[in-house]
Amino acid sequence: MRITSRLRRPDAAPEAQGDELTAELSAFYWQAYDARMASVGFLATARQFPGLVGHAMRLSWQANRHDTAATIALNLASGVFTGYALFATTGVLEALFTAGPTPARVRAALPSLVLVAVAVAVRSGLQSAAGWAQARLKPQVERVVEVRLLDLTTQVDLSAFDEPGFHDAMQRARDRGVYAAQQVVSEVISCVTGVVGIIAAATVVAVLQPILLALLVVAQLPGGWAAVRSARIGYLTSFALADSRRRKWILSDLMAERRTAAELRSFTLRHFLLDRVARLAAYARDAELAAARRQALTRVTASAAGGVATAGVYIALGALLAVGALPLAVAGTAMLAIRSAQASLTNLLYAVNQCYEEGLYFSDYLAFCADAAARVPPRGTRPAPRGFDRITVDRVTFTYPGASEPALHEVSVEIRRGEVVALVxxxxxxxxxxxKILAGLYRPVAGTVRWDETAIEDVDAEPLRERIAVIAQDHANWPLTVSHNITMGRAADPDMLAAAAAASGADTVIGSLPHGYDTLLDRQFKDGAELSGGQWQRIAAARGFYRSAPLLIMDEPTAALDARAEYALFASVRGHAADRSVLIITHRLASVRHADRIYVLGGGRVIERGVHAELMALGGQYAELYTLQASQYDP
Ligand SMILES: Nc1ncnc2c1ncn2[C@@H]1O[C@H](COP(=O)(O)OP(=O)(O)OP(=O)(O)O)[C@@H](O)[C@H]1O
Ligand SMILES: [Mg+2]
Structure with a gap:
């Protein structure tokens, strides 16, 4: 615990340089640093260690059971041969140190020498084989770990993506955790090897002189302490820098991506962004330099203490020799055994330290996976309805995570089959x-959404989403082919594709592309094409029509369309709604005057509802906005 208090607030911490960005980062840095400090003490981590090892071994087993078994077995066997070689060396030395003519002593040592040579050769062979198996295991573990992470990130509740803490945890898991997982597997195996090696060497030392063994262990303590402490400093620094690092990556993406390249130039944003990146980089550099300095100090202190302790071991050996407690021949063997035990101890400490260090990152990965798994929406208790006669939104209230005000207050809306309902x-x-609530993407805080009698919170999310088509306001432009951009993972049916493209007006766009539906919509690759904003919007609308779901939600589907395309799209909507329902959100009020029902939202509440004529007669916000728009055409 003393280490903990001394680690707190290092003097050369990243300074707040008097500007908002670094001041905010600095506050976050210490908050993260202090919060994490409590849970990564050596003892706390040691307690978690068996669990970590268990997770690592399970992952490894899952990745490839044959390679896992081979790696462990081969490492164990090679450890056994290391010990055997050491014992055989004792035989060689004993033969050499006995009295008598030199040729006779060498001859006497020969059988042991042959044994040593054979043991060393076998051990080398086993080590190579173990190394190969271990190397094979690495990419396999990495694949399992990465797939598991993405399996979870694509399932968690959408609201998780509105929480900064989730992004930090996800970044740590993706950035370092995936790598750490395979590293922990590897280091756990090295620990096993190290332990076997040390048992062999320590047994030899203990048999020769038990006092030496105790001294040997003491001599390694400073090194072990330094390794653990500097690993912890490194980990805490990187933990606390996660937020600033993420900010820097986002900025550097913005500065190196095609999407933003034009705007960056037209607004001459270069210097502004470069300055921010430079400040973030300087901030991280200061934190890392401070950490490096403290790590170096730790190591220097430990080396000095370790040197004194090692000198102590040799002084003790000399003293034992001087008082005649140790014959010369045995002292020679003891020297060798000490060196071998020291090497084994160093290796083991290194492996344990690596395990500790990587284990900290690996535990981030495990914690993220556990958190993400808890955020996967629970399985539904009722089968998803195939369709509906009426969807009822009943007094729904919703607040975004971390927001102080609800975005929706007791909103009630109704959509019947065959209707076009507008939301303005x-x-x-x-x-x-x-x-998004109607699409099953967010769960209301209060109130319900029902498809006839079925509340959608009782239904599995994915089967329900299969029955809803959404054209999002901020639709993604997927760097895939036109066909994939419309089918969105469903099987491609040429007739349905053609119908969807015709309904959305995407057909004329696709007709002009060099490879038609097979054109790749990404200019960053060879033969990739780029579309205009309105052309992209037509493709996005085609997605909605292709899905042929009983509910189609269109959020601002015509914002980028030309007048002719807009008119055609609204005409298609009517036809599409013949046996399905369409919820349309738009600011172009002329386009929804024929909707079956119009809801006007204001400040998260339904403030008006009715058909066009009723709302005009009401003389409220709808009438005001409608008249305002109409007056622009007909002053
Ligand atoms: N992910 C989010 N996290 C927190 N608040 C959000 C989030 N998305 C939207 N909001 C807030 O919720 C409120 C409603 O936003 P919403 O996007 O539903 O508005 P909208 O009616 O669609 O507006 P627009 O006409 O501009 O598209 C706004 O105050 C917005 O700032
Ligand atoms: Mg919107």
Missing amino acids: GENGSGKTTLA
Whole structure:
């Protein structure tokens, strides 16, 4: 615990340089550093160690059981031969140190010498084989670990992505945790080898002179302490820097990506961004330099103490010789055994330290996986309905994670089969939020969404989402082919593709592309094409039509479309809704005047509802906005 208090707040910590960015980062740094400090003490980690080893071995077994078994067995066998070689060396030395003519002593030593040579050769062979198996295991473990991570990140509840803490944890798991997992597997195996080696060497020393063994162990303690402490400093620094590192990566992506290259230039943002990156980099550099200095100090202190202790071992050996407690021949063997035991101890300490260090990162990975698994929506208790006669949103309230105000207050909306329902309202009024709740992407804090009698919170998320098509306001432009951009992972049916493209107006776009539906929509690759904003929006709309789901949600589907395309799309919507339902969100009020029902949202509440004529007669916000838009055409 003393280490803990001395590690706190190192003097050369990253300084807040008087500007907002670094001041904010600095506060976060210490918060993260201190919070984590408590849980990564050596004893706390040692207690978690068996669990970590268990996880590592399970992963390894899952990746490839044959390679795992081979690695452990071969390492164990090679450890046994190391010990055997040492014992055989004792035989050689004893023969050489006996009295008599030199040729006779050498001859006497020969059988033991042959044994040593054979043992060393066998051990080398076993070590090579073990190294090969261990090397094979690495990429296999890495694959299992990575797939598991992405399996979880794609399943967690969408709201997790609104939490900064989740992003930090995810970054640590992706950035370092995946690598650490295979490293821990490897180091656990090295520990096994180290332990076998040390048992062999220590047995030899103990048999020769038990006092030497005790001294030997004491001599290694400073090194062990230094290794553990400097690993912890390194880990805590990297833990606390996660947030600033993520900010830097986001910035460096923005500065090196095609998506932002044009705007960066037209707004001459270069210097502004470079300055921010430079400050973030300087901030991380200061933290890392401070850590490096403290690690170096730790190591110097430990080396000095270790040197004194090693000198003590040799002085003790000399004293034992001087008082005649140790014959010269045995002292020679003891010297060799001490060196071998010291080498084994150093190796073991290194492996244990690596295990500790990588184990800290690996535990981040495990903690993230456990947290993500807990965020996977629970399985539903009822089968997903195939369709509906009526969807009822009943007094739904929703607050985004960390937000102080709810984005929706007791909103009630109804959509019947065959209807086109419009959602309108000013920016930030909650339209997209409501659409996401209807799409089953967010769960309401209070209130329910029902498909007839079935509350959607009782239903598995994925089967329900299969029955809903969403054209999102911020739809992604996937760097895939046109066909994949429309089918979105479903089997491609040429007739359905053609129908969806015609309904959205994407057909004319696709007709002009060099490879039609097979054109790759990413200019960063050979033969890749780029579309205009409106062309992309048509492709995104085609996605919604292709899915042929009973509920189609369109959030601002025409914001980028030309007048003709917009008119055509709204005409398609009517046809599409013949036996399905469409929820449409738009600011172009003229396009929804024929909707079966219009809801006006304001400040997260439904403030008006009805058909166009009713809302106009009401003279509220709808009438005001409609008249405002109309006046631009007909002043
Ligand atoms: N992921 C989020 N986390 C926190 N708050 C959010 C999030 N998304 C939206 N909000 C907030 O919720 C409120 C409603 O946003 P929403 O996107 O639903 O508005 P909207 O009606 O779709 O607006 P627009 O017409 O601009 O698309 C806004 O105040 C917004 O700032
Ligand atoms: Mg919106």
